[in-house]
């Protein structure tokens with residue numbers, strides 16, 4: 152009767168659903184009952200995990216909800232262009248009522264709700280259930296975001312090219328205004344996205360705590376800063392992806408169905424020398440202009456490296472069908488050394504293959520952590536969201552990667568990086584003494600990641616501490632609402 156029951160409510164996007172599913176699996180492996188509140192489009196993923204023996208509970212909500220104006224075929228954030236985001240955000244608001252019905256009916260012991268559901272803190276409070284926030288990012292990025300809000304250092308520069316330092320952080324992290332435009336806009340435009348960001352931050356301070364998909368040894372200064380200086384209650388329980396040890400079947404269907412036969416892809420990699428292939432992928436949400444895709448192709452070509460390049464397919468990728476972006480004869484010319492995957496790639500399996508020696512990444516946190524766990528140096532190419540913060544962890548703090556030099560935050564139609572910059576950055580991680588040094592360091596972090604999730608490792612221990620606290624709440628502290636919900640803190 153004392154078994155904990157945790158409800159998870161992830162954002163409707165692959166980058167949020169993937170770690171949530173990992174989290175649910177991890178909790179199950181530690182004896183906790185879990186249920187995911189899902190929506191159509193993601194239920195299949197959970198169903199697959201269940202079929203491969205994972206005892207996850209699931210409730211599927213209607214999406215788009217009844218009163219939403221969102222077109223019926225939209226099931227996930229990766230399907231929409233920027234103009235639909237306000238409508239998508241409104242549809243997420245409409246999920247509050249059905250979620251509360253579930254909480255009332257099943258009364259779980261905890262609700263782990265994505266940052267994009269700021270109302271979840273009030274919903275959980277109605278039923279005296281602690282709400283934990285899941286952002287899906289690292290400590291450094293959580294600290295940076297908070298310092299950006301508190302200090303507004305972007306106000307101290309007079310041009311978009313002038314750098315500013317984010318004050319009072321453990322390292323001297325420098326940015327320019329166009330890289331943090333979503334913070335900068337708060338004062339200027341107050342658009343829907345930035346208003347939402349303010350609500351998210353406010354909701355976080357009232358929530359019981361925060362779950363972080365990271366591990367202490369990766370960013371000890373920022374784990375301490377977040378918990379001791381910013382006084383947030385947080386548990387690091389990652390890397391969550393490592394809960395998939397041996398789960399080959401699940402890995403193959405991670406996120407979406409692969410656009411390429413996985414065996415074929417691995418066979419191709421197996422025919423290559425160790426550390427000789429660079430893997431290039433920009434996650435599930437960002438898109439480039441045709442011109443930028445053209446530059447990437449040329450950059451890969453002149454770098455002389457073997458590569459796997461994942462090109463997103465979808466209606467937002469410009470000129471998707473015609474592929475005018477491919478240089479004349481590119482695929483023929485590179486057929487022995489390159490593989491283009493159009494659509495979804497089996498990323499985890501690719502990164503784990505010993506032929507892969509480098510990763511060009513957009514610094515989405517899942518991808519970044521997957522790069523860390525594979526022990527490969529990275530070319531960092533942040534595009535939007537908190538990716539410019541994650542980049543700094545890789546390049547300035549861990550020193551396991553080099554930046555390609557993107558200066559502009561822009562989710563759709565990103566561009567501006569020339570082939571020479573791509574070539575140089577790729578060579579720096581794949582060749583020479585500098586690359587070897589980064590690889591050595593990256594391998595050390597890979598080992599530390601593995602140890603963190605082992606019995607008595609830092610993440611293992613932190614998860615124990617969380618379960619102990621939730622169990623204590625379950626057995627007797629429900630009446631102490633002050634412990635469950637904090638009033639808004641001022642720092």
Ligand code: UDP
Nearest residue numbers: 166169434435436495496498515516517518
């Ligand atoms: N991913 C994948 N195949 C792809 C693209 C992405 O398996 O072709 C996975 C990737 O391994 C990661 C997630 O999708 O787990 C993307 O999350 P991330 O935080 O890196 O970026 P986002 O897509 O949220 O921008």
